[in-house]
Amino acid sequence: MNNTVKLFKALSEEVRLRILGLLMHGELCVCDLMAVLDLPQSTISRHLSYLANAGWLAGERRGVWMYYRFIVNGGTLQQDQLAVLTKHLPQLPAVVRDRQRLEQYMRTKQQTACG
């Protein structure tokens, strides 16, 4: 029950849903998310920790960067819930906007940012 509540609590915050919406398309590091969401590093990092702790994300350090991606084998509830997110998150207007910003950002990433 506690874990179930935790899973849902993680989904009940706008910034976290936007982060998940961006990670649908593949892993990203903290600095990517800072750039796209235009939020302070501590805010991004805190939400990522929260999502990882709730069982949604796994982080992997690669050099100086921490890359976060979805866990795809986190129990049947998590998997079924992930399917719902996969279907519906990309349709939310805020997520669509974020994704456009992500594409724009990726085009200029080599010159300006991490990675």
Add this chain to the structure above:
Amino acid sequence: MNNTVKLFKALSEEVRLRILGLLMHGELCVCDLMAVLDLPQSTISRHLSYLANAGWLAGERRGVWMYYRFIVNGGTLQQDQLAVLTKHLPQLPAVVRDRQRLEQYMRTKQQTACG
């Protein structure tokens, strides 16, 4: 986005999940839930309002009693999410226990309580 967050926020609390777990089996009134969950009336009523406001439940007054039940046509996200709940909530130990208490309560309802 706000509505989506609202939908998930409603799921991110233990008492509310337990209420939803009980309502899976059909509508119930406030006094039923008070008896089964053994919680004060104000607590039950507040959570029911929260769930109704979030788009999960509809309340119907029938005489002095308010009966609450799931909304089954609340948008595709709500429907898909409801399917996940229908599959997984009944498996949670706390929900199993509540349901046993509900059955016990229903057997003696005529003599002791509302309805």
Add this chain to the structure above:
DNA sequence: CTTATATATCCGCATAGGCGGATATGTCAA
């Protein structure tokens, strides 16, 4: 070792929201 960069954590502050007793509202019966 020092520096630079990326990330995590700490801190104080502000708000959201849970709790349950008390009170208000609504409904029915007499």
Add this chain to the structure above:
DNA sequence: TTGACATATCCGCCTATGCGGATATATAAG
């Protein structure tokens, strides 16, 4: 209208949690 009961809302209290600047930690380069 009054009384009884079910439900909704109010209230003060308390905890959880979001925020973002400041600081600590980790890694790589020189």
